[in-house]
Amino acid sequence: MRISDVLNGKSIKEVITVPPDAPVRDLVDLLTEHNVGALVVSHDGQALDGIVSERDVVRRLASDPDLLTHSVRTIMTTDVHTCETTQSLEDLMLLMTQRRIRHVPVVEDGGLVGIISIGDVVKNRIQELEFERDQLDSYVHQS
Template sequence: MRINDVLNAKPSHDVITISPDASVRDMVALLAQHNVGALIVSGDGTSVDGIVSERDVVRRLHDDADILDRLVGSIMTSEVRTCEGDLELTELMQVMTEHRIRHVPVVSQGRLTGIISIGDVVKQRIGELEFERDQLDSYVHQT
């Protein structure tokens, strides 16, 4: 199973981006509006300048009560791990686990084409395991 297979199975192929010059308040509104946990930070909508998540806000809220009025660029992660669509899902699972990341932008020739979350990975893996279980059950109960 490849990353593109997972992307194609998602109900929506939209990738929500936000400018680094947007406010964190606007970022939180976009997260809520689209029911997602992270946004790709992009000045042009196709490049990956960074990534920002709800966890980035929460981690800073304790030290900075005015975090909602700051710019997204001030809290984003600028060194972003990306992947290509032809990468095997198992390889991405290993990267996500090793680096403790929950969202990975998918790129092709440097352009943003999708985003994979840990939820997407788990859903796909559960589907594969259920299919295997059903196949084994069918085989065992054939007479």
């Protein structure tokens, strides 16, 4: 299975982004509004400037109570691991496991086309296992 297949199966295809100069409070509002765990940081909605997650907010908030007034750029990760639509889901699972990351932006021809979360990966894997189970069950009961 390819990353493009996972993207096509997502109910929400839009990638929510936040500008790097936005206050962290706006980031938190967007995370809540869209019920997501991370946002791509982008100055124009297409370029990949960074990524920021709920974890980034929580970890910094403990040491900086004024964090919500700072800009997103102060907590975003700039060394972002990405994948391409043609890559296999297995390669993405390996990347997520090795790097201990839960959100990976998907790029194609240098532009942002999606984001895959660990939840998307798990959902897809469950669907694959259910399909295999149903096929085996059908085979066993035909004999």
